Amino acid sequence: MNRRTYHRASEAERREDLIAATLDCIAESGIQGATVRQIAMRAGVTGGLIRHYFSGKDQMLQAAYRKVMAGMTETAVAAAIEGETARSRLRRFIVANVTPPVTDPRTLSLWAAFISHIQTDQSFAAIHRENYLSFLEALETLLSAFFVEERRALSPAQCRTYAIGVNALVDGLWLEGTLAADTFAEHELAENALISVEALLRLQPGELTAEQR
Amino acid sequence: MNRRTYHRASEAERREDLIAATLDCIAESGIQGATVRQIAMRAGVTGGLIRHYFSGKDQMLQAAYRKVMAGMTETAVAAAIEGETARSRLRRFIVANVTPPVTDPRTLSLWAAFISHIQTDQSFAAIHRENYLSFLEALETLLSAFFVEERRALSPAQCRTYAIGVNALVDGLWLEGTLAADTFAEHELAENALISVEALLRLQPGELTAEQR
DNA sequence: ACGCTTATTATACGCTCGAATAATTCGCGC
């Protein structure tokens, strides 16, 4: 009647492990395969522990959703701030969104698994909304800085219209490029994204595309 | 010990009923709520009947997925062919894709519920791919006819790049516009779509937007 | 080095799922 030996972990790392295991399960076999038992096994613990750190499975899924979305936005934002000019930052932001690890089958699996919960569960809807608005705001900021740098006057309303359009384009390319990953070479997608954004903002051809310092 | 009385339906209409009930269940409570029992109840039959018409629940879900996707494409194509000029057909196609019933919470629910299966189940992946390519081809045809009408020479490769970009834009607007339905007025989304496509194709402002006869 | 707190395991419970099977009713061909 020997029990398993185990290690007592700190709350932070245990929660992180559990969320990571949740994401692994979802990525591998969909939300249907992300059962309490599977997740626990993947995390190297037993099922009961989950309810010691989360009030239920749903709350853990929500935490996992937050992590995925935050990760996507942060990757793109982190890429952007490396740029030295507003134009470069905008360019990097766009490219990052259609390049791994954002454009990645695993990321898509996770995103897709959660997106369907938005319609049914308002907690997920809130998380989505929060991240959508934050992404849109980041894009809007990059855009308006870019237009200032280009000495091109733009009403806030028009800037927002542009942001919505660019956001849609990037999302669409991301979605299709990842779903049909074998149809597009990696650079092909990024190139298409830049050309399309150029056109969308009515820039000169090459204004964004051209490599710059 | 009285059994329920029942009506013997033709195979075609029974299958259609079952698929419709499946979609109702998914739209209302997500894929998790689309259980054999719920679907059967909604269709006014008992659960066992499902396996008389489909080899299992999964196959019925696939049939339902096909129906949803075909419906979306057909709605847009049907709207397009009403147009008298290539420009009008392109315009109508785009507007139809960001207007109810394509842009609709129910449609999104259904789409989202299925999209996550693409990563896990290759049967769903095949259905997706089939519909994606058919949508892209329809768009490409509309585009090239439009450019011919406009007497604007375009290489097939560039036409395809445009098609991919427009497709992404339309998909993205559709997705965001439906997810954040309360953020956009109905005409706002369509207007933004036309303005963005205009820019994407490097047309004159108003070339697509302006109402025309 | 011991005892106390608690993180973790182990086990059980009630429920619902998809599927299989057997019983029954329908309605068409004759």
Place this chain on the structure above:
DNA sequence: GCGCGAATTATTCGAGCGTATAATAAGCGT
């Protein structure tokens, strides 16, 4: 109008789900 095939119902089964609870081992403060 009757019988026969097949569509439909009714019932059962085993598996797996999320959750609850009790037993236990870990490791820190002292």
